[in-house]
């Protein structure tokens with residue numbers, strides 16, 4: 001079964017626009033769970049432009065599904081994750097001022113850095129995932145670093161899908177096979193949507209988890225959160 005983890009960054013973006021607590025990020029997260037989400041993802045950034053460190057602390061004891069924290073492993077991020085102890089940490093190679101994630105790790109060049117982090121989080125009992133592109137060598141070095149899972153960066157798939165779905169999915173199927181052969185779990189995320197999710201799941205049904213934020217929260221403006229989550233989950237049924 002592929003779990004749907006809802007990324008609630010965009011809910012925090014909306015809240016922060018007015019400085020109050022509307023929409024209430026914690027309530028939305030709990031409602032996502034009540035509507036069937038199997039996990040909640042947050043990606044705190046150093047400027048706290050959406051999810052704040054305080055949100056992460058507040059969410060932890062209240063969530064009943066899987067909590068996934070994504071981000072660049074700067075010392076403050078590592079400290080936050082070790083204090084909060086989510087079920088999963090996903091390391092993303094983002095610069096502090098980056099608008100959004102736009103690439104996976106160079107796991108070969110960062111092998112010792114990542115290996116140390118895998119050890120640190122592993123010893124704390126936190127499952128580890130490394131955000132990577134589809135390059136075979138990058139996935140192999142994620143395994144060498146000791147990652148439990150990789151998260152495939154799916155923006156290139158989402159961009160190419162409308163023109164040529166077969167070409168778009170091909171490198172992801174190969175990457176998913178490599179990941180499986182190395183004994184790692186498999187996550188995917190970035191720009192997944194109701195347009196492209198079902199096709200990906202049909203071709204890679206052994207995906208463990210997808211984390212989806214931007215498109216899902218946008219769809220919820222039209223359909224409401226409950227129906228939107230149901231529709232995303234329908235894409236993940238065999």
Ligand SMILES: CC(=O)[C@@H](O)[C@H](O)COP(=O)(O)O
Nearest residue numbers: 009043070092100101189190
């Ligand atoms: C790693 C990844 O693809 C997502 O976490 C994405 O970067 C969301 O971050 P933003 O919501 O800040 O765009």
Ligand SMILES: NCC(=O)COP(=O)(O)O
Nearest residue numbers: 007189190191211213214
């Ligand atoms: N890991 C990807 C994620 O959490 C959400 O990315 P997006 O759906 O907001 O592009």
